[in-house]
Amino acid sequence: MTAATAHQTAGPYWHLIDFPEWADLLRAGGPNEGIPGPRITLTGRITDGAGAAAPDAMVEIWQADAAGSYEPPFHGFGRCAADADGVFHFTTLRPGSVPGLGNASQAPHIVLAIFARGLMKHLVTRAYFAGEPRNAEDPLLAAAGPRAGTLIAKETAPGSWRLDIVLQGDGETVFLDV
Amino acid sequence: MPDTQPPAYRRPAPATQPAYDSPAYGSTHLRHPKAPLLRMPHTLSEVTGPRMSQGAYPAEADMTRLPNGRVVMGERIIIGGRVLDEDGRPVPGAMLEVWQANAAGRYNHPRDTHDVPLDPDFTGRARVFADAEGRYSLTTIRPGAYPWRNHHNAWRPVHVHFSLFGAGFAQRLITQMYFPGDPLLALDPVFQATPDAAARDRLVAKFDLGLTVPEHALGYRFDIVLRGAAATPFEDAGHDDEGH
Numbered sequence: 001m002t003a004a005t006a007h008q009t010a011g012p013y014w015h016l017i018d019f020p021e022w023a024d025l026l027r028a029g030g031p032n033e034g035i036p037g038p039r040i041t042l043t044g045r046i047t048d049g050a051g052a053a054a055p056d057a058m059v060e061i062w063q064a065d066a067a068g069s070y071e072p073p074f075h076g077f078g079r080c081a082a083d084a085d086g087v088f089h090f091t092t093l094r095p096g097s098v099p100g101l102g103n104a105s106q107a108p109h110i111v112l113a114i115f116a117r118g119l120m121k122h123l124v125t126r127a128y129f130a131g132e133p134r135n136a137e138d139p140l141l142a143a144a145g146p147r148a149g150t151l152i153a154k155e156t157a158p159g160s161w162r163l164d165i166v167l168q169g170d171g172e173t174v175f176l177d178v
Numbered sequence: 179m180p181d182t183q184p185p186a187y188r189r190p191a192p193a194t195q196p197a198y199d200s201p202a203y204g205s206t207h208l209r210h211p212k213a214p215l216l217r218m219p220h221t222l223s224e225v226t227g228p229r230m231s232q233g234a235y236p237a238e239a240d241m242t243r244l245p246n247g248r249v250v251m252g253e254r255i256i257i258g259g260r261v262l263d264e265d266g267r268p269v270p271g272a273m274l275e276v277w278q279a280n281a282a283g284r285y286n287h288p289r290d291t292h293d294v295p296l297d298p299d300f301t302g303r304a305r306v307f308a309d310a311e312g313r314y315s316l317t318t319i320r321p322g323a324y325p326w327r328n329h330h331n332a333w334r335p336v337h338v339h340f341s342l343f344g345a346g347f348a349q350r351l352i353t354q355m356y357f358p359g360d361p362l363l364a365l366d367p368v369f370q371a372t373p374d375a376a377a378r379d380r381l382v383a384k385f386d387l388g389l390t391v392p393e394h395a396l397g398y399r400f401d402i403v404l405r406g407a408a409a410t411p412f413e414d415a416g417h418d419d420e421g422h
């Protein structure tokens with residue numbers, strides 16, 4: 001048995017594998033063209049422990065389809081480079097709730113993975129949706145306790161969701177040990 | 179609802195992964211979380227992951243040949259190996275994205291201002307897939323070392339960046355491959371951030387005469403290990419789940 005390979009930072013030049021169209025999961029000619037579901041955008045700003053933007057960050061998402069399935073045909077993967085202000089922006093479908101452990105279910109959520117210079121390993125978190133009644137029964141939101149709000153995106157306009165990511169300090173995002 | 183629990187992934191072996199708070203690497207100071215990460219059991223959201231097909235993500239296995247027919251400057255090399263899990267099982271279909279500096283030690287990237295030549299048209303990226311036995315191979319040039327501003331007279335050892343997608347999103351891995359005998363390894367805060375010496379050594383490719391192609395290119399072997407399945411809580415410890 002060999003232990004898993006050590007992570008190493010993605011560094012500041014990971015954009016050589018950036019394909020900006022991947023940030024739009026519903027793009028024409030993309031893998032999800034024509035798949036039904038409520039169209040949303042998910043945006044947010046990534047800041048460090050001094051409140052400065054992280055303009056070199058890379059964000060990836062993984063999510064279920066509108067019915068809560070991770071299976072094809074929906075390809076729930078996207079990647080987005082933070083801009084000069086540390087802001088990422090995805091266009092996707094609002095996911096359905098997905099099965100949890102045992103008989104539990106999980107409230108609708110999008111998994112986020114954040115890579116950057118200064119992150120030896122990517123950070124994993126989730127975006128839930130404010131106002132979603134199933135949030136009240138979600139095991140992970142319960143486990144996050146008083147900091148659960150850092151996992152809940154706000155709707156800033158119909159279909160437009162925002163979740164800022166604080167890497168360190170006041171209002172620090174709950175990151176997951178997955 | 180599935181009628182069986184998804185198998186979880188194994189937790190990292192002690193000291194085999196770098197800490198977020200790695201003080202010798204200055205950029206970690208303001209970017210590492212201060213609160214402990216929230217430990218969570220793996221759910222479908224962690225054990226599923228995107229299926230990266232070559233139809234949607236075309237392979238480009240040779241960085242040295244440009245679309246205009248020119249061959250890039252540098253010492254041509256072949257990098258190959260296997261993508262396995264911690265139990266030694268292949269991870270067929272794993273997608274590998276690879277990026278690197280040119281032979282002079284500069285990335286084809288607007289923010290890289292190192293005062294050495296850019297190689298016109300060299301993008302410095304590749305994308306390959308592991309086959310049924312987990313094998314992958316790509317052709318590139320040996321990149322150059324480059325300076326960074328982490329500390330006085332700081333130079334990154336020669337390295338190639340690797341990004342991997344396995345079966346589950348919890349297997350997602352970005353790492354760096356280094357070259358044997360590089361004197362900069364001992365001085366590099368990124369490489370040295372992993373406490374376990376054997377784990378660090380596995381980031382260093384091995385020269386491989388079997389991968390070397392006569393009259394063409396030296397071969398380097400770099401095997402990559404993704405997380406394996408953990409024993410489920412419903413089974414005896416040590417009995418690995420066979421679910422994926």
Ligand SMILES: [Fe+2]
Nearest residue numbers: 011013337339
């Ligand atoms: Fe690099």
